[in-house]
Amino acid sequence: MKPRYILLLLAFALFSCAEEKTEVAVTNPEDYNKYLATDNQTTHTNAMAERDFWNNKLSVDTTGVGSLGPLAGAYSTLFETTGNAKNLYKAEELYKKAIENSAHNKDAYVRGLARNYISQHRFKDAETILEKSYNGISNKKATRLMLFDVYMELGKYAEAQEMLEKIKNMSDYNYLIRQAKWNDYKGDLDGAINFLEKARDIADSRKSRPLQLWTYTNLGDYYGHAGRIKDAYNQYIKALNIQPDNAYALKGIAWITYSAEKDTAEAVRILDSISTHHDVPDYLLLRSEMAEFEGDTQASNQYADQFLEKINAGDYGAMYNAYLIEAYASSNPEKALQIANTEVENRATPEAYHLLALAQLKNGDKEKALTTIKNHVKGKTHEPMALYHTALVYKANDMPEAVKPIKEELMEASFELGPIMHKKIQAL
Numbered sequence: 001m002k003p004r005y006i007l008l009l010l011a012f013a014l015f016s017c018a019e020e021k022t023e024v025a026v027t028n029p030e031d032y033n034k035y036l037a038t039d040n041q042t043t044h045t046n047a048m049a050e051r052d053f054w055n056n057k058l059s060v061d062t063t064g065v066g067s068l069g070p071l072a073g074a075y076s077t078l079f080e081t082t083g084n085a086k087n088l089y090k091a092e093e094l095y096k097k098a099i100e101n102s103a104h105n106k107d108a109y110v111r112g113l114a115r116n117y118i119s120q121h122r123f124k125d126a127e128t129i130l131e132k133s134y135n136g137i138s139n140k141k142a143t144r145l146m147l148f149d150v151y152m153e154l155g156k157y158a159e160a161q162e163m164l165e166k167i168k169n170m171s172d173y174n175y176l177i178r179q180a181k182w183n184d185y186k187g188d189l190d191g192a193i194n195f196l197e198k199a200r201d202i203a204d205s206r207k208s209r210p211l212q213l214w215t216y217t218n219l220g221d222y223y224g225h226a227g228r229i230k231d232a233y234n235q236y237i238k239a240l241n242i243q244p245d246n247a248y249a250l251k252g253i254a255w256i257t258y259s260a261e262k263d264t265a266e267a268v269r270i271l272d273s274i275s276t277h278h279d280v281p282d283y284l285l286l287r288s289e290m291a292e293f294e295g296d297t298q299a300s301n302q303y304a305d306q307f308l309e310k311i312n313a314g315d316y317g318a319m320y321n322a323y324l325i326e327a328y329a330s331s332n333p334e335k336a337l338q339i340a341n342t343e344v345e346n347r348a349t350p351e352a353y354h355l356l357a358l359a360q361l362k363n364g365d366k367e368k369a370l371t372t373i374k375n376h377v378k379g380k381t382h383e384p385m386a387l388y389h390t391a392l393v394y395k396a397n398d399m400p401e402a403v404k405p406i407k408e409e410l411m412e413a414s415f416e417l418g419p420i421m422h423k424k425i426q427a428l
Contacts, residue, residue: 026229026233026256026260027233027256027257031237032237032240032250032253032270035240035244035250036250036270037273040244040245041081041245041277042245043077043080043081043243043245043246044082044245044277046077047074047077047081048074048078050070050073051071051074051078054067054071054074065098065101065102068094068095068098068101069094069095069108069112071094072090072094072095073091075087075088075090076088076091079091081245081278082278082279083279083280084279085314085315085316085319088119088120089315091112091116092113092116092117092120095109095113095116096113099113107133107138107139107142107143108139108142110129110132111130111133113126114126114130114146115146117129118150120318121321121346121347122317122318123346124346124347126150127147127150127154130143130146130147130150134147141167144163144166144167145163145167145174147160147163148160148163148164148167148178151163152181152182152185153349154347154349155347155348155349155350155352157185160182161182164179164182170198171202173199173202173203173211176195176196176198176202177195177196177199177215180195180196180199180218183195184222190226192222193219193222196219196222197219199211200215200216203215212238212239212242213239213242213243213246216235216238216242216249217235217236217239217246217248217249217252219231219232220233220235220239220249221252223235224255224256224415224416227415229260232252233252236249236252236253237249237253247278250270250273250274251270251274251282251283251286253270254267254274254286255267257270258286258290258293258418259414259418260415262419264293267286267290268287271286281307281310281311281314281320284303284306284307285303285304285323288300288301288304289418291303304327307323308327311324318343318346321339321343321346322343322351324339325339325340325355326355329359333362333363336359336362337356337362337363339359340355340356340358341356343355344356348376349381350376350377350381350383353372353376353377354373354377354383354385354386354389354390355389356372356376357369357370357372357389357390357393358389358393360372361389361392361396366396366397367397369393369397370393370394372393373390373393377389377390378390384410385417387409387410388406388417388421388424388425391403391406391407391425391428394406403428407425407428410425410428411426
């Protein structure tokens, strides 16, 4: 859940919702009300049935090799539908057992395990097993696709580009979505959208529900980044037409109602529906931000505290490190710095380094923060939060001329960043 647009923010009221009401009309509850029913959990129900079926097959098969992969897949889906990390760890256990017991097709199980590690943010572990598989007997193309994904997560962009060149095929869905990711990394959002739209056309022509679902939700995000809010909304609705209980699409609509329409009550109504079955910490962050937007500092603080409590109780590993760095940056800067150093060690990306710079800044080391920005962030990412933290570091180091162009660029990302961040950017 890679929720690029949900931000941890300081708990103080900057302005009231009434002052910021807008005439922007994008959503229509009639489009999605039917998807808000709390008993609308078909995907979860089907995954439970799959889990039980393959568990029963496994109990009567002493080797169980043929059942381990599908059973792991069922647990992976349960993680996606519930957010409960225990399902992810159970899938990991099953993939490892399948690799150990299988005489053939080991590399397919390796890729399954690598996907699991990616979900856990254990990117180096994914890299290790994929490279070993790639150098042995394996499906080279499928492994290259995953190696590209992992290299991008690790900040190994030269290696990622090499893999991308090896899989280049303009009629291949899997290539197109990765080329879109590469273009986005390079700052070419229009190009990224173009490639994703080509991938969507392929998914539609095949009538492949999984491919359509993935493409629609990701296009929704990309359209949002480009300020094409109505197009983003339409993609989320298309995704819900395919999978009525898709939490990611509903969360996207909730963000639109809040960020574009300034209708926090409607956003909360949507979140209430999602949280009944997909109970993840992310939603508490969004609730905290919306409470701050409404001027309710006490509620904002309470949601932020609940987020931290949920992380500590949920055994999420490194999955929420980025959020935690921002959460602790002001309240516990030493802890934020500790987590940021760990995150950089795990994945040396510009996205990790800008959080390290933030933690360094909050610990009073503005010079070291500036060095981090210059060496590892400047010109290496176009992510709005990376730009914002860069501007904070520049401002702390008395560099107003460096802040000015960043501020102008960030003002164009108001929807993606949300109204609270919009006010913070104005104050740069």
